[in-house]
Amino acid sequence: MPTPDVLQARLLAAFPTARVEVNDLTGTADHFQAVVVAQEFHGKSRIEQHKMVYAALGELMTGGAIHALALTTRAP
Amino acid sequence: MIMSDDIRARIDGLIKGHHVMLFMKGTKQFPACGFSNAVVEILKKEATPFETFNILADPEMRQALKEYSSWPTFPQLYIDGKFVGGCDIVTEMHQSGELKKELAAARKPVQAVG
Numbered sequence: 001m002p003t004p005d006v007l008q009a010r011l012l013a014a015f016p017t018a019r020v021e022v023n024d025l026t027g028t029a030d031h032f033q034a035v036v037v038a039q040e041f042h043g044k045s046r047i048e049q050h051k052m053v054y055a056a057l058g059e060l061m062t063g064g065a066i067h068a069l070a071l072t073t074r075a076p
Numbered sequence: 077m078i079m080s081d082d083i084r085a086r087i088d089g090l091i092k093g094h095h096v097m098l099f100m101k102g103t104k105q106f107p108a109c110g111f112s113n114a115v116v117e118i119l120k121k122e123a124t125p126f127e128t129f130n131i132l133a134d135p136e137m138r139q140a141l142k143e144y145s146s147w148p149t150f151p152q153l154y155i156d157g158k159f160v161g162g163c164d165i166v167t168e169m170h171q172s173g174e175l176k177k178e179l180a181a182a183r184k185p186v187q188a189v190g
Contacts, residue, residue, distance in 0.1 A: 046161060046165045046168070047159065047160075047161050047165065050147075050161065050162070050164070050165065051146060051147070054147070054148050054149075061148045061149070062142075062148050068109075068111060068149070069149065070111075070163070070164055071162075071164050072164065
């Protein structure tokens with residue numbers, strides 16, 4: 001089960017200068033909320049921004065460990 | 077997993093055959109997930125006709141759609157054959173009024189497909 005710290009570390013590895021907040025919504029380590037404010041998002045559509053976050057989370061997203069991720073992304 | 081041509085054709089048919097197509101967990105009447113429910117409620121508020129597909133009832137389509145849309149989660153909303161986003165993006169677009177614009181453009185008559 002991933003913790004918010006695990007998600008945060010993954011996201012900071014992909015977006016080193018980003019502001020990243022991750023919360024466990026249910027206390028069950030599978031429903032999360034994340035806010036990512038990253039330089040890398042400049043000029044990207046929201047779909048592209050969310051795809052970049054999903055890519056950074058890799059198998060956590062695709063392998064079923066994360067059931068739900070409410071996501072807010074923007075450039076600083 | 078590589079999706080079969082059959083499955084790709086099914087997805088193509090659904091998103092091209094309906095101006096507003098929502099792939100979701102559960103049905104329009106009985107959404108099985110809070111995020112899917114949120115998008116159904118938004119589309120109802122937008123007073124737009126829309127079609128839904130229950131991915132929980134079809135594991136093959138569920139997997140194929142993730143690849144097709146390059147998007148790992150549901151719901152997934154398509155307007156006029158174009159992937160719009162998941163719950164968070166649709167919610168933001170609803171609040172900003174962008175969704176209303178997209179839907180208004182989608183309601184203009186286009187050549188029927190299929």
